[in-house]
Each structure stands twice: as structure tokens, then as C-alpha cells.
Amino acid sequence: xxxxxxxxxxxxxxxxxxxxxxxxxxxxxxxxxxxxxxxxxxxxxxxxxxxxxxxxxxxxxxxxxxxxxxxxxxxxxxxxxxxxxxxxxxxxxxxxxxxxxxxxxxxxxxxxxx
Numbered sequence: 812x813x814x815x816x817x818x819x820x821x822x823x824x825x826x827x828x829x830x831x832x833x834x835x836x837x838x839x840x841x842x843x844x845x846x847x848x849x850x851x852x853x854x855x856x857x858x859x860x861x862x863x864x865x866x867x868x869x870x871x872x873x874x875x876x877x878x879x880x881x882x883x884x885x886x887x888x889x890x891x892x893x894x895x896x897x898x899x900x901x902x903x904x905x906x907x908x909x910x911x912x913x914x915x916x917x918x919x920x921x922x923x924x925x
Contacts, residue, residue, distance in 0.1 A: 820919030833906035
């Protein structure tokens with residue numbers, strides 16, 4: 812019943828930009844913190860960015876200054892704007908709802924390559 816659907820991934824050149832979206836259904840979106848994670852081949856899934864119900868944000872050091880997380884409660888959607896992309900940003904990107912909750916999307920592939 813709870814569903815998170817990511818979109819917006821694709822193949823871009825280094826220095827390019829992408830905007831990821833995650834549409835949520837089946838939850839009261841406005842009372843859930845939201846987060847973006849990513850997982851590259853052979854690596855653990857890592858936290859990229861979080862946004863609280865009040866709109867406060869935090870970022871992994873590796874993406875600080877390049878990525879921006881935001882949310883639109885009227886659309887039940889969280890976004891990740893990614894600028895100045897690097898090859899090391901290549902990964903499957905997942906959104907997650909809640910802190911103790913364990914609601915995940917299926918992921919969207921981001922590939923950064925020349």
C-alpha cells in the first residue's frame with residue numbers, strides 16, 4: 812500500500828545536471844522525514860541527503876555544495892537536484908520515508924560518463 816516511485820535518472824556527461832523525483836503514496840507525507848540514498852556496485856548503500864518535516868536539510872560531505880534536496884508536500888514528492896556531476900556519483904539512487912520506518916523506492920539509475 813505504501814509506494815515510493817523514483818524517476819529522473821539517466822546518462823549524463825561529467826559536469827552535467829539531473830533532477831530526481833520521488834512520488835509517495837499510502838502515507839501522510841507531510842509528517843515523514845525524507846531521504847535520498849545511493850548504492851554503487853561493490854559498495855554499501857550510503858546516505859546522500861535528508862530533509863525533515865520542517866524543511867531542514869543535511870548532506871553527505873561528498874555532495875555538499877552540488878546537490879539540493881527539497882520537498883513539495885502538496886505533490887507528495889521529494890526532489891534531488893544534482894549539479895556538477897562526477898563519475899563517482901554513478902549509482903542507483905533510492906528515496907526513503909521516515910526514520911524508524913522502512914519504506915523504500917525501487918531506485919533510479921544515474922550514470923555519469925563521457
